Amino acid sequence: MGHDDDSSKKLKQTQNQSQSQSQTGSVSSASGRESTPGWFDGYDVGAFYDEMFENDGSTRPHYNKLRQFLDATSREEFNNKRASADQSLLRQGITFTVYNDDQGTEKIFPVDLIPRIIEKSEWDPVEKGLQQRLYALNAFVHDVYHERKIIRDGVIPGEFVDGCKHFRPAIAGCKVPKDIYIHVCGTDLVRADGGEYFVLEDNARSPSGVSYMLENRSLLKKVFPGLFSDYSVGSVAGYPKDLLEVLKNIAPNSDGDPVVAVLTPGSYNSAYFEHCFLAREMGVQIVEGRDLIVEDKVVYMRTIYGLKKVDVLYRRIDDDFLDPTVFRKDSVLGVPGLVEAHFSGNLGLANGIGTGVCDDKLIYTFVPAMIRYYLDEEPILSNVETFLASDPVQLKYILEQTDKLVIKPVNESGGYGIVIGPRATRKELDECRERVKADPRNYIAQPPLALSRHPTWCDGSLEGRHIDLRPYILYGKSIKVSRGGLTRVALKKGSLIVNSSQGGGSKDTWVVS
Amino acid sequence: MANVKIETGRRKTEMLCRVADSLFWLSRYLERSENTCQMVEVHLQVLLDSGQARGITPRDFWNPMLVSLGDEVLFEKLYPEYSHQNVTEFLTFNRDNPSSIFGCVFAARENARMIRDQISPEMFEAINRLYLTLRQTATYSISQSSLYDLFQRIREMIYLINGIIDATIPRMIGYEFMRAGQFLERADKTGRLLDSWAFAPMELSDAENDSYLVAILRSCSALEFYQQEFKTRIIPRNVLQFLMLSRVFPRAIFFSLSELQRAIHAISGCPTTHYSNEVERLCGLLISELNYIVLQDVIDRGIHEFLVTLHSKIEKIALEFSKQYMFFPVVDPANEPDED
Structure with a gap:
């Protein structure tokens, strides 16, 4: 040079x-x-x-x-910033773990430095739509574990609910603080041809990725400080404080300062970085199952000076592993007696047990109906058009048009098990049809979405790549939606799969006024 | 009224047992990786000075050191034969050896990762950088001369980490757990280093004896301060006096145990004139023994025997410490009985 x-x-x-x-x-x-x-x-x-x-x-x-x-900005300048951003992520250990991969298990979640920008006027109705959706989902969870009115009134078939992988009959009739089940929800949005926002799925168990939303923002502020003064970007920094308020809101006794902790499966979990990040930002302890013990239906953590009572747990462990006395007996991650402590009113638990019914993609198709049923309102955000294999007429259509549809198992997350018809081989399509026929309850199909694209750095130039958006919605004294959220981008050319485990990256997302 | 509560001294912070355990082991592993550097450096030096010339077999040369580290069974399981290359590889890069330098740094980083919300980001990054450096290097074999460079770099990075700990960690309970781990390990390892000389695999001529001791002093960065203090040539008695009993030299056993004692009393809040638990009692007992010992008695009783007893006393302190604060049994992979 x-x-x-x-x-x-x-x-x-x-x-x-x-x-x-x-x-x-x-x-x-x-x-x-x-x-x-x-x-x-x-x-x-x-x-x-x-x-x-x-x-x-x-x-x-x-x-x-x-x-x-x-x-x-010259390409060289941009490229230097990009390389130093990657280096700093690796050095700081801002990584996630890829399962089934030895040694080099930690990967950085690549950040594309070109921000995605959304106008506030466009964002406001989305925010309202997400609030509306979460009110309805939460009402639904409460209902299916209590009166089951929505089933009795014929809006949703009972067997669809009972057939959910994450339905937890064991908690029927149990009371939770303030009737809030879904304290943190991550709802994935996509934009199609006309730019309209659609809901692709709801994550009502423990949605991850919020730490990347926050880290991306602080990274971009460091890398492109000038750009921020040109725009008026809505802040996302309040998230940890808001989350802490949501958690304190479900403390058993409202007097005093409740002890809150983040419950993690441990340092080998793919999202461990995030668990630590949130604990640190909230200023609370991060605990593993082995740090906790239940005595007389009260949860304590083991500290060097003895036992200390815990009031609220933000748990990032699945229901199944939470308490070996109630769910999986072989769980070593959980805490014996924790569920009883929770339902005796001595422990606030976020998210609540059994919220996984909302993550089921068959139940998803009923969310607009839930909104009408519980809130008596028209849904602000639409679902993606979905065909149910459990319906004989739609099943026939799915089997005939497999090569033109995207077939999804209803209870998987992370993009696993999805068959994209137009790109599948004949053999893959045949196998897919067999699976659907054998177990129609567990499959849905959607037309392939022309996901919106965004200029993205690809080996020296900017090219369009498909993106989605995951806002984070908190349910405390009111429902608060993050400004923007985490934009995930499919870095592979033409790919529609944005999941971090499958070659996805992320972008900072700006809501600007 | 007397019920006004005045906060005196250190605030009793709450800390999870698991976190305390990780802090303790994090610093033990870091210290151990540095000590392994030292140990290998000394032995390579001695080998150059005398071992090769005397035609001593690699097995006879390295076996006593591996025995003193408690690693000989594992080594023999992993390698077909003793060779200088194999042993250095085993102690430096081998990923199946938990007390290799790589193994220690990996374990230190895992502990740091588990509690990264409890330590400063600068500290985590420095540890992570050390790990990334080793992971890169460990992928190809490396000549003996660049091995010295690598040891030098590792030690500098560890000094950097210790400096960052000093500069960024609040002087609260977490800091004391790290200090306890660091100095417990250091007291033990300085003892083992001396023992490798006392229990040397070969009869040493006077000149060889001198060069062995010089290698030890140098690996402890102690040569210059030794000369300042004694102003004589290297005499075994003085070296023992210095590395075992110095009250001021930071790698000396006595100094290290005093720091350990200070840290564990800071954790309980009990003054060092008393003791409030078994770990404090044992630590105080060992310190007063060293405080009032006559070096000639040690020499008469046998240095090797003395150092072996010292090692088991330090292990007992570590065990009581874990029982007192972590409620977990001590699982030190370096001391685990090998199973088949």
């Missing part, structure tokens, strides 16, 4: 800067200038909704400042 290179680059920067200020920002506009290729030369919007560009290639207005900023 010679000096000449450097000086020409500087020249290029100034040119680009003045150029971008004077034009409206058509994607192909810079392509005429062969000597100074712009960031978006040859950028292909494709047949998808692009978050940054209109179909005709012009920049959406709320992305203008980002566009100008990028045009004033």
Whole structure:
């Protein structure tokens, strides 16, 4: 690399800067200038909704400042920032664990430095829709473990509820503080062709990823401080404090300062970094099952000076492993007697037991009906069109059109077990049909979604990649939605799977006013 | 009225037993990795000075050291034969050896990871960096000269970590658990280093004896301070006096035990003139023994015997410490009986 290179680059920067200020920002506009290729030369919007560009290639207005900023940034400068960001994530150990992989089990969750930007006016109805959805889901959980009115009234077949993998008949009739079950919900949203937001799934057990939302923000502030002063970005930093309030809200005795702790399966769990992060940010202890002991239906943690009472647990352990006396007997992660302590009113537990019914993709199809049933309102956010294999007519359709549909098992998370019809081999399709026929209750199908795309750094240039969005919704004294959330991006070209375990990355998400 | 509660001294902070255990072991493992560096450095030095010339077999040379580390059964399980290369590899990089340098650093990092909400981010990052350095290096074999460079780097990184601990960790209970682990391990390992000389595999000529002791002093960064204190050539008696009984030299056994005592009394809040539990009693007993001992008695009774007894006393202190605060039995992989 010679000096000449450097000086020409500087020249290029100034040119680009003045150029971008004077034009409206058509994607192909810079392509005429062969000597100074712009960031978006040859950028292909494709047949998808692009978050940054209109179909005709012009920049959406709320992305203008980002566009100008990028045009004033050289590739080399950008690449250096990118490399140092990756290094700092690895050094800080901001990693997740990939199962079934030895030694190099810890990977960083790649962050794409190009932020996703959402206008507040566009976000406000989404926020309302998410609040509405969580009220209904929570009412549903309470109902299925008590009166089961929604079943008696014929809105949802009882066998659908009872057949959920995560339905917990053992807790029927048990009371929880303030009737709140889903304290933390992560609802995955996608945008399709027209830019409308759809709900893809609800995660009402223990949604993960919120630490990445917070870390991405602090990373971007370090890397692109200037850009923040151009935009007015809604803060996400209050999340840990809000979560702590949600947890204190379910403490057994409202007097005094309740002792809150985060219950983790341990340092080998894929989300352990996040558990530590949240405990630290909230200023509470992080505990494992072996740190806790139940005596006379009260939970204590073992400290160096003796036992100390615990009032609320934010648990990141599945129901199954929580208490070997109630659920899986072979669980060594859990605490014997914990469930009894909880239902005796001596321990607040978030999320509540049995909320996994909402994660079932068959139950998901009934959420709009739940909203109408419990709240007497029209759903603000729509579901993705879904076919139920459990319905004979729809099953027939699914079996005929398998190659045109996305087939999903109803009770898996993390993108496991999904068959994307248009990309599957004949053999995969046949096997898929057999599985669906053998167990129709456990499969649904959706038309492939043309997920929206976003410019993403791919080996030296920016290309469109498919994204989704997971906001985090907290249910305490009221329901609070994170501003934006975690945008996940499928880094592989053409891929629709955004899960971190399968080659996904993430982006900082800005709600701007 | 007398019921105004005045907070005196250190606040009794709540701390999970598991966290205390991790802090204690984190610093023990870090200290142990440094000590293993020292041990290997000394032996490679002695080997260069005399071992090879005398035609002593690798087995006769290394076996006593592995016995004193309690690692000989594992070594013989993992390697077909004793060779300088095999033993260094076993002690430095081997991932199946929990007390290899890699094993110690890995374990230190695992403990740090488990309690990363309790330590400063700078501390975690420094430990993580040490681990990443070793993981990169450990993937290919490495010549003897670059081995010295590697040891040098590892030790510098450990000094950095200790500096970061000093600069960023509040002087509360967690800090004391780390100090306790560090100095307990150090007292033990300085003892074993001396024992490797006292129990040397070969008859040493005077010159060889000197160079062995110089290697030990150098590995403890003690050569210059030894010379300042004694202003004589290297005499075994003085070296023992210095590394066992110095009250001021930070790697000396007596100094290390005093620091251990200070830390465990800071945890309980009991003054060192008394004791409030078994671990404090045993520690005080051992310190007063060393405090009033006459070096000639040790030499008469046999240095090796004395150091072996010292080791078992330190192990007993570690056991009582865990019983008192962690409620977990001590599981030190380096002392585990080997099973088939």
